Amino acid sequence: MNRCETIDALRGHVKTVRAEGKKVGFIPTMGALHPGHASLITKAREMCEEVVVSIFVNPTQFNSREDFEAYPLTLNEDISVAQKSGAALVFTPSLDELYAGDFALETLDYGLLTSRYEGQSRLGHFDGVVAVVRKLFSAVDPDMAFFGEKDLQQLAIIRRLAREEFNGLEVIACPLVREDDGLAMSSRNVRLSGRYRQDALALFHWVNRVKKAAETKADISGLLQTISGEAELMKHIELEYIDVVNAETFEPLRSRFERYNAFVIVAARVGGVRLIDNCRLACS
Numbered sequence: 001m002n003r004c005e006t007i008d009a010l011r012g013h014v015k016t017v018r019a020e021g022k023k024v025g026f027i028p029t030m031g032a033l034h035p036g037h038a039s040l041i042t043k044a045r046e047m048c049e050e051v052v053v054s055i056f057v058n059p060t061q062f063n064s065r066e067d068f069e070a071y072p073l074t075l076n077e078d079i080s081v082a083q084k085s086g087a088a089l090v091f092t093p094s095l096d097e098l099y100a101g102d103f104a105l106e107t108l109d110y111g112l113l114t115s116r117y118e119g120q121s122r123l124g125h126f127d128g129v130v131a132v133v134r135k136l137f138s139a140v141d142p143d144m145a146f147f148g149e150k151d152l153q154q155l156a157i158i159r160r161l162a163r164e165e166f167n168g169l170e171v172i173a174c175p176l177v178r179e180d181d182g183l184a185m186s187s188r189n190v191r192l193s194g195r196y197r198q199d200a201l202a203l204f205h206w207v208n209r210v211k212k213a214a215e216t217k218a219d220i221s222g223l224l225q226t227i228s229g230e231a232e233l234m235k236h237i238e239l240e241y242i243d244v245v246n247a248e249t250f251e252p253l254r255s256r257f258e259r260y261n262a263f264v265i266v267a268a269r270v271g272g273v274r275l276i277d278n279c280r281l282a283c284s
């Protein structure tokens with residue numbers, strides 16, 4: 001596997017493999033790779049002959065300096081995970097290489113997609129995500145880009161970005177990967193110490209309850225209120241939102257889930273660590 005740190009070297013590599021007729025798949029990551037990331041790389045390898053993984057902890061998408069500084073850095077292990085999962089090239093640019101000292105961000109307005117849920121809880125977060133993904137898409141120029149449903153709202157935003165600005169780029173959604181006990185895998189899970197790791201399972205249990213209620217056509221609004229009430233009584237958990245939405249538009253849904261791509265989405269802080277989870281509502 002190759003590693004490069006500059007956009008020029010990356011472009012040279014991609015040009016060579018394209019000339020060999022290979023399709024290029026791309027997975028942007030912030031490192032601290034776990035099996036969720038590995039599943040994206042494996043999927044990309046199934047669909048593309050050449051897989052490029054970027055590892056870059058993007059400062060402009062963090063809402064606080066503490067969160068950015070606490071983000072785990074495990075570059076050597078990441079390179080090994082990327083290689084074992086089928087990547088041909090790991091792109092590890094410096095801050096300067098991508099931003100050249102210019103951190104001014106354009107404010108993104110995709111309506112509900114950017115104004116609610118993660119967009120509301122983490123002001124400016126999607127401006128930073130789109131800024132870096134736009135730079136990375138321009139540098140790699142992939143045929144396909146792979147994103148996890150774990151970050152469902154980000155996925156919808158990236159689909160729109162690709163549609164509007166990167167003609168011909170196909171965005172492939174990959175399923176959320178969980179730990180054995182159901183916790184959604186996340187690079188932030190290592191910060192869940194002691195009992196908080198157990199408390200964090202509440203998110204998984206909540207999305208499952210909503211999924212089951214949707215299957216039996218039970219009252220979803222009532223259940224969402226019940227869950228919010230229960231969360232208020234939990235000592236170490238701060239629920240930010242739980243809702244059912246159309247995964248393409250992020251409009252809230254209360255019925256006819258089968259007609260739309262309906263997902264239950266949740267965000268909460270557990271012992272100070274912010275976690276998100278979601279689940280598709282497959283209705284009978």
Ligand code: AMP
Nearest residue numbers: 029030036147148150151175176177185
């Ligand atoms: P990150 O490194 O957190 O920016 O994530 C890079 C990519 O991996 C994004 O497309 C995420 O949605 C995806 N990802 C992160 N965690 C998971 C997971 N548990 N299951 C599936 N995809 C994931």
